[in-house]
Amino acid sequence: MSADIIASPHVIFPVLSAKVTLSLVVAAVLYALLPYLFRKNLVDKDGNPIPPGPLIRFPYLPKFPELSLDGWAKQFGPIYSVWIGNQLYVVISDPHIARDIFVNNGAIFSSRKDYFIKNQAILRGRAITASQYNDKWRQHRRIATQFMTARAVEGYVNMVDYESHILIRSFYQESCHGAVPVNPQYVSVRYTLNVMLAISLGTRTDSFNDPLIQRTLSIALEFNDLTGPVANMADFITPLQWIPTAKQVRGRKLHDEMVEVYGALLLKVKARMDAGEDVPDCLAKTLFEIREQEGLDWEDMCMLTAVFTLGGVHSTAGIVQWFLALLPSHPDVARRAYEELDNVVGTDQLPSAEDECRLPYIRAIIKEVQRVHAPFWMATPHYSTEDYVYKGLFLPKDTAVVLNCYTLHHNEERYADPHTFNPDRYLNDRLSCADSAKLSNVMDRDHWAFGAGRRICPGIAVAECVLWLAVSRLLWSFTVHELPNEPISLEEYEGTSGRTPVPFRVRLIPRHDRVHSVMQLRDEITL
Numbered sequence: 255m256s257a258d259i260i261a262s263p264h265v266i267f268p269v270l271s272a273k274v275t276l277s278l279v280v281a282a283v284l285y286a287l288l289p290y291l292f293r294k295n296l297v298d299k300d301g302n303p304i305p306p307g308p309l310i311r312f313p314y315l316p317k318f319p320e321l322s323l324d325g326w327a328k329q330f331g332p333i334y335s336v337w338i339g340n341q342l343y344v345v346i347s348d349p350h351i352a353r354d355i356f357v358n359n360g361a362i363f364s365s366r367k368d369y370f371i372k373n374q375a376i377l378r379g380r381a382i383t384a385s386q387y388n389d390k391w392r393q394h395r396r397i398a399t400q401f402m403t404a405r406a407v408e409g410y411v412n413m414v415d416y417e418s419h420i421l422i423r424s425f426y427q428e429s430c431h432g433a434v435p436v437n438p439q440y441v442s443v444r445y446t447l448n449v450m451l452a453i454s455l456g457t458r459t460d461s462f463n464d465p466l467i468q469r470t471l472s473i474a475l476e477f478n479d480l481t482g483p484v485a486n487m488a489d490f491i492t493p494l495q496w497i498p499t500a501k502q503v504r505g506r507k508l509h510d511e512m513v514e515v516y517g518a519l520l521l522k523v524k525a526r527m528d529a530g531e532d533v534p535d536c537l538a539k540t541l542f543e544i545r546e547q548e549g550l551d552w553e554d555m556c557m558l559t560a561v562f563t564l565g566g567v568h569s570t571a572g573i574v575q576w577f578l579a580l581l582p583s584h585p586d587v588a589r590r591a592y593e594e595l596d597n598v599v600g601t602d603q604l605p606s607a608e609d610e611c612r613l614p615y616i617r618a619i620i621k622e623v624q625r626v627h628a629p630f631w632m633a634t635p636h637y638s639t640e641d642y643v644y645k646g647l648f649l650p651k652d653t654a655v656v657l658n659c660y661t662l663h664h665n666e667e668r669y670a671d672p673h674t675f676n677p678d679r680y681l682n683d684r685l686s687c688a689d690s691a692k693l694s695n696v697m698d699r700d701h702w703a704f705g706a707g708r709r710i711c712p713g714i715a716v717a718e719c720v721l722w723l724a725v726s727r728l729l730w731s732f733t734v735h736e737l738p739n740e741p742i743s744l745e746e747y748e749g750t751s752g753r754t755p756v757p758f759r760v761r762l763i764p765r766h767d768r769v770h771s772v773m774q775l776r777d778e779i780t781l
């Protein structure tokens with residue numbers, strides 16, 4: 255008898271019991287995890303259920319989350335709920351419901367989730383967008399809004415006029431007067447960066463080599479990378495916050511970098527003020543003047559200054575890039591825009607801010623680009639601060655509420671043939687986006703790209719001025735062409751927090767003889 259055979263009864267028993275034990279452990283773990291895997295159907299004291307939605311909980315949403323959101327809207331209707339980890343999201347895809355929730359019930363649905371990376375690690379509850387619905391948010395929004403209203407924009411329209419001239423001139427130079435293709439990303443981003451720097455810090459970058467471009471843009475890009483509304487698992491599975499991760503480290507580092515970079519820029523403004531220089535009116539100057547009276551601390555000042563670059567650069571530059579990406583595949587749109595410009599403005603001078611009301615087709619193009627390529631398909635989710643029942647559906651306190659812009663912008667009732675780029679749909683729309691958002695008939699609102707309710711983007715007037723001068727002047731100056739072997743993707747995009755096209759190149763050919771002489775009229779200045 256071999257030793258193996260003698261030992262076998264004792265071996266077999268432990269092997270079987272290990273299997274059974276393992277099965278029991280797995281079953282126990284699964285049982286414990288069940289509540290985290292499947293949706294929890296909450297009801298309020300009167301039996302009202304939360305809106306319907308998918309059975310499974312999601313740890314986070316994949317790339318292109320708007321497609322999942324759109325699919326669920328088709329399946330579950332215009333108001334549905336999704337559990338992402340332990341956070342309940344309610345997704346609104348209908349204009350009437352959006353108005354009822356975000357506008358009519360703004361007192362309940364205007365806070366923000368205290369995101370672990372975005373709010374706690376990076377912005378520390380500041381920068382307006384990360385503040386809860388409280389007095390700090392009111393104070394910071396009031397201070398910053400002074401520099402963003404339509405009236406404020408009138409005060410610095412000459413600066414935007416100058417920067418947009420430099421934008422066109424840079425494209426002209428970079429493309430060697432049409433001889434070489436250009437990637438529009440860098441030029442358009444420097445344009446919007448310069449406008450934001452002028453408004454917030456009274457300064458600008460005077461060349462593409464200016465180190466300020468690299469410093470401010472790397473901060474903005476890192477911010478975009480770390481802060482998509484449904485991108486960080488630790489926001490939805492609380493225990494993950496106890497495990498140190500590379501993202502947490504990056505978040506804290508970004509916070510420190512923001513205080514360092516924007517703090518240094520603020521101190522430069524202060525030094526100029528102390529030296530008795532004539533510092534141009536800007537947010538930084540105002541902050542030093544009101545600092546004591548408003549009780550602002552240093553982080554408040556740094557984050558308030560940074561928000562112009564974080565919120566205003568890639569969003570508006572993204573629209574400029576989407577416009578350039580769309581134009582080559584829509585020659586009829588380009589032809590009509592050129593005709594309108596040639597008839598109304600002629601070729602002697604660039605279109606100006608005042609020309610806007612006389613160029614309805616170009617205005618319509620800009621609104622249509624914002625509809626088909628809104629920089630934020632999900633806006634920034636709002637957060638509820640009280641229980642609420644909407645038409646028999648329970649929306650508990652601490653629900654994140656998403657404005658589903660992708661589905662809203664492809665609503666066939668509102669936009670005929672919604673997947674087609676067709677500026678004609680806005681031809682009779684003479685309202686600014688800010689005024690359109692206030693229309694009593696919500697079905698007449700142009701689009702939802704700037705959000706809704708009390709948190710609606712305060713930078714709309716700035717964005718509209720920046721976009722008008724860029725798009726109308728690009729059309730005045732160039733025809734835009736796709737390269738034979740470099741198709742431009744209109745479906746894919748980059749970014750989790752804001753979306754911009756995947757890098758592409760176009761050929762920009764000057765449209766007429768006057769382009770050259772007009773480009774020479776202005777040169778880079780140093781502030």
Ligand code: HEM
Nearest residue numbers: 382383565566569570633634704705706709710711713717
């Ligand atoms: C095309 C350009 C832009 C788009 C599409 C855009 C879009 C948005 C959206 C969707 C929101 C969230 C709204 C909500 O919660 O309902 C927002 C918030 C915000 N935007 Fe913009 N934005 C743009 C340009 C700007 C500019 C130029 C600035 C600054 C000058 C700016 C500053 C802000 C700020 C500070 C917030 C936070 C508001 C708050 O939480 O109270 N944005 N923006």
